[in-house]
Every structure is written in C-alpha cells, then in structure tokens.
Amino acid sequence: MKVRNFEKSFYSGSVVESARFFQAKLAREVGGFEEGLVFFEESTLPYKILRNGYDVFSRVKPPIFHHEENFSLLTWLRKKFYYGKTVHLYRHKYSAYSVAQTSVWFRSALFMKNWRRFLGRPKLAFGVAFLKSLEYFATILGAVYSKLKL
Template identity: 30%
Template sequence: MIRVSVVVTTRNEAANIGNCLASVAGQDFPREALEIIVVDNASTDDTKAIARRFTDRVFDKGPERSAQRNYGMLDVAAGEYVMFLDADMILSRTVVRRCVELLDASGHVALHVPEIVLGTGFFPSVRRFERSFYDGTVIDGARFMRRDAFAAVGGFDTSLTGPEDWDLDKKLKGIGTIGLLSRYDFDAVDAYVSGLPAAGIPDALVGFEAKSGQDVPLLFHNEAAFHLGRYLKKKTYYTGSAEAYIAKWTRQDPDIARQYGAFYRFVGVFVEQGRYRRLLAHPVKACGMYFLRFLVGALFLARRSRQAPSA
C-alpha cells in the first residue's frame, strides 16, 4: 500500500492547527497509510498540545519554514509521497487520494493543488479571484510530490525566504514534470465559499465535494480577516530573497522573466489559455486585483531601490 506523509509547519498556530489536522485526518484515504507530521518552531501557545490530539509525530525545528519542511519531509517522513501544508490550510476530503491516483497514472514527479483563499467581503473575494489565475503556472508552487524526487533535488533551499517554493519547482522540473491536480469553476466555488456561515466552516470545506456539488478536490487557505497593511507587510517580507533567487537562476531564465516581469505578472498570467474571459466577466474584482497588484509591485520596486548599491 502506498503511504503518504503530510507535513504541517507551525509557529503559534493554536487558532488554526486543529482545523488543518482534522481535515488531513478526515481524508478518504486509508488512515493506516497516512502519516501526519507536525514540525513546530518554538510555539509558546497551545499549538503542540492541539497537534498531539491528532498525531504523536510532533517535532521542533527552526529557524524558518523551509528548514521545518525539509526536516519533516526528508528526515522524518516514511511515505513514498509527501505533501506540505501551512497550519492555516484545510483540505477537502478527496485531495490526498486523488493526488496519489494522478501521480500513479501520469508519471509526474509533483503536483500543483488548486488553492482557494477563504474569507467573505470584497478583498478576500478579490484575493480568491487573483489566486484562481495562478493554478499550474510559474506563479504556482508544487505541494504534493514523490519523496524520492524531493530528496533528489535536495529539498528546499533554506537560504531563500519567499521564492523557495518557486525554486523547488524549478529544481523538480529539472528531473520531471509537474501536473495540476484539477481545474474548477471559479464562480461556483466563489459562491460556495462566500455563502459559508461563520460557524461550521471546517466541516463544510472538508466535505466540499459532497456539499457543493462540485466534484473537485481543493485546498482552502484561511488567510484570516483581510487587513491591507498586514497583507502588504507579508508580501514585502517574502520578497526579501528575490535578488538571491534571481541570481541563482539568472534573469535570462524564462521562468524568472515571467515571475518578475511586469508584463506577465500584470497581463500574461491573466489572459493566457483563455483566462481573459474570466477577467472580462468580473470587472469589479479585476479592478480590485490590479489595485493590490500595483501596491505589491510598487513596494517590491521600492525595496529593490533601497537595496541597490550606490554608485
């Protein structure tokens, strides 16, 4: 029987870790073949106590999420397949099983898993809209993979903070292909998520396929109540290693050119493969998305300007 190891990295995530691990434990995949690993980073709240309700595989490792992921996926995991999650993520019930089925059938070394941003109100809906364009593109990042492939490329580059997911994708593409678990109807999923009551959300998300009528395995990301300042601060923090990542692969690399090129990030990714139809169908969300993209881009350029050596 194929075994899957799901690694969840944490730091003071008592508010989220229970929902995350409940969704992993609730997968329609044989429980005896599903290993749950939590790698904490010196939490001072009840994160580890809550995690131990779901698994005895709870460890401490730092200083950043890449080191935590490498430890869990390389040093601890016993599965042939590995998956990494943040503590604020919730899986719908069929994700693990269908990832295994697709990797077995396709020969891919890894998979992108569609990610749905949670939250009600305008900006969470805008973030959900924006994220829907990235599935399976160079802006996405593999989350489920063959453990031997992850080991072969050396896992995450722990010197990077932010673009380490993109870096991992590039390394994995050097030894095989990365597939996309599924595509979904944005309007149907957005309506379902927007209509969820404040209570009972985890159960509604784990059972998404059955409750929504959409037979699509998805990963839901609870980014908490949207606050523009916190959002921009987070985005700015994760651009800190951008120059090191670019230097590693060079600016001539086609993926780098797209990931950090203004045309692709503002136009190309939103119109390729017929995606422009979704853009045209949601003009208000599109305006909100470009407002956020403009702010993030301006902060990135300002940071690069401050870091540039003086003549």
C-alpha cells in the same frame, strides 16, 4: 478574500502556481528547498524537480484552501516588502524561471488569456490590478532597501 481567490483562479497550471506536495525521496534527491531564500521560496523545489524531468504541473482534484479570512492589506504589503529583500538572490539563481514568475507582463497575459472572465467581473478585476500594483511596489521597495541597507 474574494480578490485573492479571483486572482489565483487565473494561475492554475502556470509557473506562477507552485506545486505543494512531493514524495520525500524526490525532494531529498533534488536538494529540497533553497535555504536562505524568502522570495518565491515555495517555487524552488518544484523548479528543481522539473529540471530533473518530473511533472510538476499535474493537479489533484480537491481544491487547496488558503486561510486568508483575516486578510490585512498592511500585513500583506509588509510581507511583500520582506520578500523583496531576497528578490535579487532569487532572480540571480533562477534567472529565466523567475522572469516568468515575477514579470508584470507574464501575469497580465494570464489574465488577458481569459479576458472575458477577468473583465466580466470589473470590481474584482480592479481589485486584482490594484492589489498587484501595491504588491509589486512593496516588493521593489524591499529590494531597494536590501541593496541600500537603510
């Protein structure tokens, strides 16, 4: 999906983008992924590795392709709602790190750092803003739902 690809192109090298490949020995050494956590679970391992003094921001040259050809907005928002159910656990355990990753202001700054490129594609920029608004709303609903146990 063009909007998602455009959005992701602004995250390169930031804490929003989670590293994907590590040596198994290193992953075991830091305790692996966080069990029982759904929200941003892919960022827990890089965070633990970073905390142990290793670089997690280096990139490989070949791009990583995400297969989102069959993107469904409703399915995507259900997924964000589901993730939102554990946002409080993530924010509690990874407080400062999670703020940078989930903050509307931090993400907006990533787009505005390259504002000419962002605003130079007005339809995609609008699509990103609209999609992110819906994502945040669905995540917040999931968080509220988990607290109220409706």
